[in-house]
Amino acid sequence: MFYDWKDEYLIGIASIDHQHQKLFMMVKVLHGYIESGDTALVMKNFLKELITYTETHFSDEEKYMKEIGLPENLYQQHAAEHIDLMNQVKAIKTDYDSAHKVFTPKLINFLVDWLRNHIVHTDTKISQFLSKRTG
Helix, strand or coil: CCCCCCHHHCCCCHHHHHHHHHHHHHHHHHHHHHHHCCCHHHHHHHHHHHHHHHHHHHHHHHHHHHHHCCCHHHHHHHHHHHHHHHHHHHHHHHHHHHHCCCCCHHHHHHHHHHHHHHHHHHHHHHHHHHHHHHC
């Protein structure tokens, strides 16, 4: 499926790769809830869990970038993308909480596209930096 994890998303940093895999699994679970028409309460709790886990992942990733000495400009750009995604996902949750909107595959597409693009175009810069530093 389009939301399945692929090894091409590996960046070579085990802790970050593991968290990315979990995020993909969470999106897959969300897709299952949407497809089955599960209850609003399940969806609300799931979104809360997704936000909490994503915030933890972003925090861990940013801490790692600081530890390895990623240049400040790359760090700031990366952290800004994290803030942007969190704002978008929190806005989706707020819309859902206030209007009990129905989730659609469009939400899944947004999350998967964002994850893929962020991993492939931004997170890989972390491993590229490490390769240059040690190479």
